[in-house]
Amino acid sequence: MTVTSHLFGLPLALILLIAVGVIAATGYGVARNRALSRAGGDARGLHSLPRYYGSAAAMFAAVPALGFMVIWLLSQPMVVQNAVLPLIPSAEITDAGIQNLIVSDVSRVAGGLDVAMAQGVLDNAAITAMADDPKDLRDTLGALGVAFGADVKPYVLKAAQASRTLAGQGRFWMLIVVLTLALIGAGIGIRLADPAYRARNVVERGVLVLLIGAASLAVLTTFGIVLSMLFESINFFRLHDWKDFFLGTTWAPNFRGDSDLSILPLLWGTMYISLVALLVAVPIGLYAAIYLSEYAGPKVRAIAKPLLEILAGIPTIVYGLFALLTVGPFLVNIFGRGEAGVLGVEWMSGATAVLTAGLVMGIMLIPFVSSLSDDIINAVPQSLRDGSFGLGATHSETVRQVVLPAALPGIVGAILLAASRAIGETMIVVLGAGAIARISGNPFEAMTTITTRIVSQLTGDTDFASPETLVAFALGLTLFVLTLGLNVVALYIVRTYREQYE
Amino acid sequence: MKQSSLLVQDARTLKRNRAEARFRAYGIAAIVISLLMLTVLLVTIIGRGTGAFQQTYVTLPVELLENKLDKKGNRDLADIKKVSTFGYAPLMADAFEAKVVQAGIETSLSPKKMAAILSKDAAAQLRSFVVANVDKIGETVEFEFLTNSRVDGYLKGRVSRDSIANDKNITPEQLDLVDQLISDGALEKRFNFAFVTGADASDARPEAAGIGVSMIGSFFMMLVVLALALPIGVAASIYLEEFAPKNWITDIIEVNISNLAAVPSIVFGILGLAVFINYMHLPNSAPLVGGLVLTLMTLPTIIISTRASLKSVPPSIRDAALGVGASKMQSVFHHVLPLAAPGILTGTIIGLAQALGETAPLLLIGMVGFIASNPPETLAEGLMSPNSAMPAQIYEWAKRADPAFYERAWGGIIILLLFLITMNAIAVLLRRRFERRW
Amino acid sequence: MTTDTIKIAARDVQVYYGDNHAIKDVNVDIEDKTVTAFIGPSGCGKSTFLRCINRMNDTIDVCRVTGDIRIDDVDIYDRAIDPVQLRAKVGMVFQKPNPFPKSIYDNVAYGPRIHGLARKKSDLDDIVERALRRGAIWDEVKDRLDAPGTGLSGGQQQRLCIARAVATEPEVLLMDEPCSALDPIATAQVEELIDELRQNYSVVIVTHSMQQAARVSQKTAFFHLGHLVEFGETDKIFTSPEDPRTESYITGRIG
Incomplete structure (x- = not known):
């Protein structure tokens, strides 16, 4: 038995979701009434409120079923991939990198075929007909937006078809198991609905698990970021020499292959632009923060602070346009x-x-630096300022020799956070920095950064089998490690600083 | 020991006071520079963007000639549809010729050259009118056509007679005609609804490009972000703030969240591309995917602000609820959460505003380019069919070569900023209205 | 007592915090080389008045001072007076020890440095040593002058702050409850120190503790609700106060 990915025009997952929802709702009603009737219709005879009995049943029905479904949906592509691996002639697999590329081709062909069948461009007979010579497939799928770098090979089509069959069977079994789980769960929940049953505690424990799940999503996201970039980066390093990537001095991607893909010119551009940005933002932001927190009266503060914060709320695309169309021509x-x-x-x-x-x-970055520094300067205890004033220091002497040294760690943290922002900033450099990778000290020249190259390598026609595309993941991983390092250090410094004065 | 009189400032004190004044002046200068930058930015946006809200139109009576549009004369829709937009061009040339005669305008231009001041969109506009109103064939109908972007730029001051010297798209004679049509009242600038409601247009038709469809794309993304980030963010915050034991696992989660808040947005784009598109095979360019990516990006912000709101509810409230026999869970959901709700909402709105202006991750999941020409009709289509988003649309226009698109980009920024201002104003009002001091 | 031993003379001093009238009609003459104690219940204005003497209240936006305070017959609220110069002459020690997050040496050298009291490094070394000796803390810290001042114990920190204040060679030393954050042993050390400082300075000390006032001061002023109720010899104030409010306070019925 196989099941297509869409039934009655709706995605299978959605249909299952609705079905499980209906079972859970039914379970809720039945369990609630059963508990009530067993208590003789008097809710006071129950351990928990009637709705908790219903909720417990609904929870038993929905949670295991949906959890199973999610796991199944996430793991099915991997299982199917491993299953069709033997269909690829071992002569083609010269190394692990090539194998990954073929596997990704297979899954893309399979996906393309699904689209083609859904749109009626191809049917099973047509696919079978071209099994030995699938030359036309590249154009057919290309017209649907699934582009290939080379003609589809027969064994790839064979494997793709096999994976589609497997996926269909997988969906069938998923359907059966999910519905069975939901029904069994609802049944258990209804059977347990007895006045002595501690329904509330069970429901609350369930809710707590849900809350923990939500909280761990943050960790999951980090894992997702690291893993997704790590795998593709490994693929990249299989195709491209790591020494050239980290130590080479030329960035010249060439979509016919044999590119120079070195991060150094990009890193140089990134660092240079960030440095210029910090040279602008740190003095202005810091002086603005000092003025606002030490000198300005409440009225000036009430006006200037929100105005500064407007600068922080403006989307980066606006700054990008400002750079490209106003500041650039002005310079x-x-x-x-x-x-x-x-x-x-x-x-x-x-x-x-x-x-x-x-x-x-x-x-x-001005408002970013100034609002962080403002917080930090305000955290310096007033007693230190009093001590300095009491000795006859002027306000500026107090600020420069007592307040700033006391706030120094916090301010260093703030500057590191600003630096991490600058390194990761994309839209301003995409529009304002140019696209030429070079290592030069001239600030009037166009240079390019890590983020702009990620954008340019991953937009437009991308071929996930070529190092020119995959390099973006290696760049992304480098960027992530770089900013993560800065953030961890900065957050640690700021946190220790805050604790010092709490 | 110095024994100078207090009434006389010694040289050293004078020097120190000058340093003091200088230091203070630096501070004022920093504030002034920042506010100056803000002013320049806002003036630039308004100065260069308001043009997009006006567009030049020509009012022109066109005779819908039967012998051109329906040669068989039987009003068969299938036959009429066979006439392509090229077939309509002569009608507009004729209309211009008639107009010139009627208004007494003298020009050496051929009718075809006269019609060239119209947008390339005009023929399509005419055709779709005819297809929708077959019975009007043979009559003379008055139309309002977009002019091309050069004429529009001429009226807005972007294009001058000097600047068109090497421009193949327009000639000084055509501008003479435009001047005469203006004095005749047939050609004028008017408010441009199509910009607010319309779709993007191809490179050759900047005058027809609008931001409306990408606005819908943004709307669906925000829907996804709101539906996912709010419940997940609140759930995570409740756990971390109310239930989590103090141990290394909680520590890791907390460090993780504050780090995620500082991860560059483009990294989330890479994650979206790798996980949602390449692994889960969700459709490219779909607002659903954009929404998922922005959800992950906004979550840390929402969690951080929600935890702050939960923390501001005094423990006495929790004790009171526990004291009357409520469970910990009940005390949180019945008492703490409602009291923290305004703060949570404020944080969520600010997070949404942040997500609304975000561009970089959208570029990686294909939400950029000339994607959607029609607004989606159903919820599923809105979530799944390819679309752009406001900031990505602005980026797309900024990249195109024709300066007419720059005006579009600035205009788009005005609309984007209006949304952001509204959202932030709501957040501020909420905070003012419900701010509680314990 | 002759007028030339009067160091600080206050006439009709009023202090307002916004709308709040915190000090009302205070008149007082503080003598040179004497310890004067300000006592009174919390919020009576004794600290506020103390902070008027070196114009520390200038750093608070909403605070306004009227009346006449003269040091050596110079009106310190005169427009020509620079509060910075004034504070070099009128040093201050605060309630909570507030060493700067710098080394012990730099803490003490801070004042002399900003006022330019030393021409050479060796001069500065001398000033620091002399101040630390006068602060009665030299023996405890002479081997670790480079250690951070924040690493000392509470009592040591406060003596460091006193040393820091005397390093600028002030003529008046204001002390705002200098022992309230200290344990009894440290308090005793600081009190002993105050007595020694009397040799060179006019010391004004605000204190919560009547015993302390009786132990260290020669003159005592009792403040109540912003008024200076009674001022006189310490012995007299504590043995036969004239005003009933003073009596109530020292017998423990108010405050």
Whole structure:
């Protein structure tokens, strides 16, 4: 028996969800009434409120069934993949990297065939007909948006068909098991509905498990991030020399293959732009925070602080556009060549440059630095300021020699967080920094960053079998490790700092 | 020991006071610079974006000639549909010729050149009218057509006679015609509803591009974020704040959440691409996927603010509930949660606003480009069929070569900012209205 | 007692915190080389008045001072007076020990440095040593001058703060409940120190403890609800107070 992924035009999972919901609702009603009637219709004779008996039954029906369904849906692709592996001629598998690529081709063909069948472009007979020579398949599937780098090989089609059959069978069994589990669960819940049964405690324990599940989603997300990038990065390093990636000096992707894919020029661009941004944001943000927390009266503070926070709430795409269309041309007007340049220095030839992106990113980070520093400066106890004033120090001496040194760890933490923001920022650099990878000290030149390359390697036609696409995951992983390191250190510093004055 | 009189400031004190004044001036300068930047940014957005809310239209009576549109004369829809938009071009040329004669305009332009001031959208507009109103064939109907983006730019001051010297899309003679049509009252700028409601358009038709459909894409994403991030975020916060024992597992979760809040958004895009699209085979460019990615991204923010609201409910409330025999769970759900609700809501709205403006992860899951030309009709279609989102649409326009699209991008930013301002204002009002001091 | 031994003279001093009238019509003459104690129940304004003497209240936005306070016959609220210079002359020690998060040496050297009291490093070393000796803490810290001041015990911290205050060679030393955060042994050490400081300075001390006032001061002022109720020789105040409110306070019926 096989079942297609959609029934009556609805995804199978949704139908199952509804079916389980109906069973659970029925279980709720029956269990609630049974408990009530066994207590002689008087709710006071029950251990828990009647609705808890119903809830317990609904919980027994829904939770194991849906949990099973989720696990099944998540693991089925992996199981199917392993099952069709023997269908691939072992002569084709020269190393593990190639094997992964073939497997991903198989799953993409299978997915494409599903789409084609659903849209009526192909039917089973047509697929069988091209089993030995599936040359046309590439075009057919390409028209549906499933692009391939090369013609589909017969064994790939065979494996794809096998995986579709297996997946169909898998869905059938899932359907049976899920519904059975739901029914058994509901039955148990109804049978247990007895006045002495501690329904509330059971339901509450269930809710608690649910809460724990929600809380662990954060950990799960981190795992998801790390694993998803790790696997594809490993694939990348199978196809591309790791030494070239980490130590090479040229970034020149070439979709015909044989590319230079080194992170150093990108890392240089990232660091350079972040540095410019911090040079703008840290002094301005810090002085703004000092002024607001130490000097400004309540009225100025009440106006200036929310205004600064507006800068923080503006989406980065706006800053990107601002860089590309306003700040970039403005800088060209000043430093540009020929008649355009006011200074006549001919330093800048295009609107996209390190300086453009850095300046705008700096503006974006000002409120970030200032609000973090503001918190930190406010946490410095007033008694220290009094001590300094009492000795006859001026306000600025107090700030520079007592408040700032006391707040230093916290401020360092804030700057590290700002740096991590700058390194991970995407839209401003995509629009404002340019696309040329180079290691140069000239801030008027266009350079490119890790994030812009991730975007450009992963948008448009992507082929997950080529190092040019997969490199994005290695870049992403590097970016993640880099920012994670900064964040962990920064958060640790800030936390220890706060505890010192609590 | 110095014994200077207090009334005379010695040189050192004067120097110190000058340093003090300087330091203070730096602070003021920092504030002034920041606020100046904000002003420049806002002035730029408004100055360059308001143009998108106006568009140039020509009012033109067009005779729907039977011999061009329905040669057989039997009003058979199938036959009429066979006439492509190219077949409609002569009608508009004729209409211009008639218009010029009627208004007494002198021009050396051929009728075809005159019609070229119209948008490439105009023929399609005419055709869809005819297909919908077959009975009007043979009559003269008055239409309002979009002009092309050069003419529109001429009226808005973006295009001048000097700037078109090397422009193949428009000639000075055509601009003469435009001037005369303006004085005739047939050509004018008007409020541009199509920008707020319409879909993106291809590279050659910037005048027809609108942000409406991507706004719907954003709406469906926000729906997903709200439906997932709020319950999951609240559940996670309740556990961490009310039930979690203090041990290393809880510590790991907490460190994790604060770190996730600082992970670059593009990393969430990579996660979405790898997990939701490549592994789970959810459709590319679907708002559902965008919503899932943004949910994961917003969760830490919502958890952090929800925990702060829960923490601000005094323990005496919990004790009171426990004191009358409620279970821990009941005390939390019946008493603590309702009291924390305004704070939770405020945090959620701010998280949603953050998600609404996020672009980078959407680029990786394919929600960018000229994707959807029609608004989705059902919930399922809205969630599953390819669409863009407001910030991604703005990005798409910013990348195109024609400056007419830049005006669209700035205009889109105005709309995006209006949404964000509204959301933040609601959050502020909620906070003011329900702020409670224990 | 002659007028030239009067160090601080206050006439009709009023202090307002916003709308709150915290100090009302205070007139007092504080003598040189004497310890004067301000006593009174919580919130009576004794600390507020103390903070007027070196214009520490200037750092509070809503605070307003009127009237006339003269030190050596100079009006310290005169427009020409720089509070920074004033505070170098009128040192202050606070309720809670507040060493800066710096080394012991830098804590003490901070004042001399900002006021430019030392030309050479060796001068500064001398000033620091002298101040620490006067603060009666030199022997305890002379081997670890580079250690952070925050690492000392509470009593040591407070003596460090006193050393820090005397390092700038003030003429008046204001002490705002300097022993309230200390244990009895540390308190005794600080009290002994105050008595020694009397040789060189005019010391004004705010205290909660009447025993302490009786032990360390020669003059005592009793504040109540913003008024200076009674001022005179310490012995007299504690043995035969004139005002019934003073009597109620020292016999424990109010406060």
